[in-house]
Amino acid sequence: MNNYRTIIETLEDWANAHPLVQTFSWGNLSDAGREVNKIEYPLFHVIPQPSTLEKDYTDFVFTIIIGDMVNDDESSELDNLKISHLILQDFSSNFINETLDTTYQLLTPITFNPFLDRLDDKVCGVEANITFRVEGTFCL
DSSP, X not given: OXXXXXXXXXXXXXXXXXXXOOEEEESOGGGTTSSSSSOOSSEEEEEEOOOEEOXXXXXXXXXXXXXEEOOTTSTTHHHHHHHHHHXXXXXXXXXXXXXXXOSSEEOSOOEEEEEEEETTTTEEEEEEEEEEEEEOOOOO
């Protein structure tokens, strides 16, 4: 049965296998890096959002934050935005093209926004709202 746990574990497996992503975390953004001594960037962070239970399916909604640390002189902001966007494209490609063994689908379109200056470190990247649809009827 698919639920928050199985979806977050799938996202973690994907992030850990990605050649650029160095840290996966989930939960409140303020908690990022608390479980590990220091965040290594790029970061892939997942925040569960209010979701929808319908008669024949459940839509699980998440905010995904992909970011990288900015150089002190801020010269890397555009490069970080580019890399973060490419990681988001890799992510969506894997789920849209069903290259992963899952029983849920990523709904499109995916809305994303660039951001500058998040977390205690100076980080910029992209923030995306995604929805996974889990089909099925529910009974014990």
